[in-house]
Amino acid sequence: xxxxxxxxxxxxxxxxxxxxxxxxxxxxxxxxxxxxxxxxxxxxxxxxxxxxxxxxxxxxxxxxxxxxxxxxxxxxxxxxxxxxxxxxxxxxxxxxxxxxxxxxxxxxxxxxxxxxxxxxxxxxxxxxxxxxxxxxxxxxxxxxxxxxxxxxxxxxxxx
Ligand code: ADP
Numbered sequence: 241x242x243x244x245x246x247x248x249x250x251x252x253x254x255x256x257x258x259x260x261x262x263x264x265x266x267x268x269x270x271x272x273x274x275x276x277x278x279x280x281x282x283x284x285x286x287x288x289x290x291x292x293x294x295x296x297x298x299x300x301x302x303x304x305x306x307x308x309x310x311x312x313x314x315x316x317x318x319x320x321x322x323x324x325x326x327x328x329x330x331x332x333x334x335x336x337x338x339x340x341x342x343x344x345x346x347x348x349x350x351x352x353x354x355x356x357x358x359x360x361x362x363x364x365x366x367x368x369x370x371x372x373x374x375x376x377x378x379x380x381x382x383x384x385x386x387x388x389x390x391x392x393x394x395x396x397x398x399x
Contacts, residue, residue, distance in 0.1 A: 245322040247274035247313045251283045252389045253294045256363035260328040273306045314349035330359040
């Protein structure tokens, strides 16, 4: 039984994240989406809102669970007995930061293996922060987020 944790801030969850979740859930027995409660960046959604949006997005995936966590990611991974840490890599923007974090995580928790999925070509440009800009400017988020996430973004960002 291999358990994978996919950690992040998910502010909010996007179709890019969901693409990684689906691919991971077809390889690993169980995937836990770990929602980091207070990352060192400004957030639009509370941790409870981010958890609810993610749960609704994965409700049809039976081996996927969503759990909020505090503190260091590998500590949470050890607590839930995860074997694998999953991350998604978009072209150019993610590699250096992920590489640095991976080396630190390996030092802190040598037994947890990192598996990086290359972001799907159609979601390479997609980030939670870009989505917020698009919504504010009145753009269309079709095929970027599930419909309930689009509604939640509009509620938060539009007058
Ligand atoms: P963090 O704050 O840890 O970067 P994010 O919620 O931004 O958390 O992202 C979580 C993970 O999902 C990271 O590994 C990130 O690189 C990956 N990711 C973000 N957007 C995409 C996307 N469009 N396609 C694939 N992976 C993505």
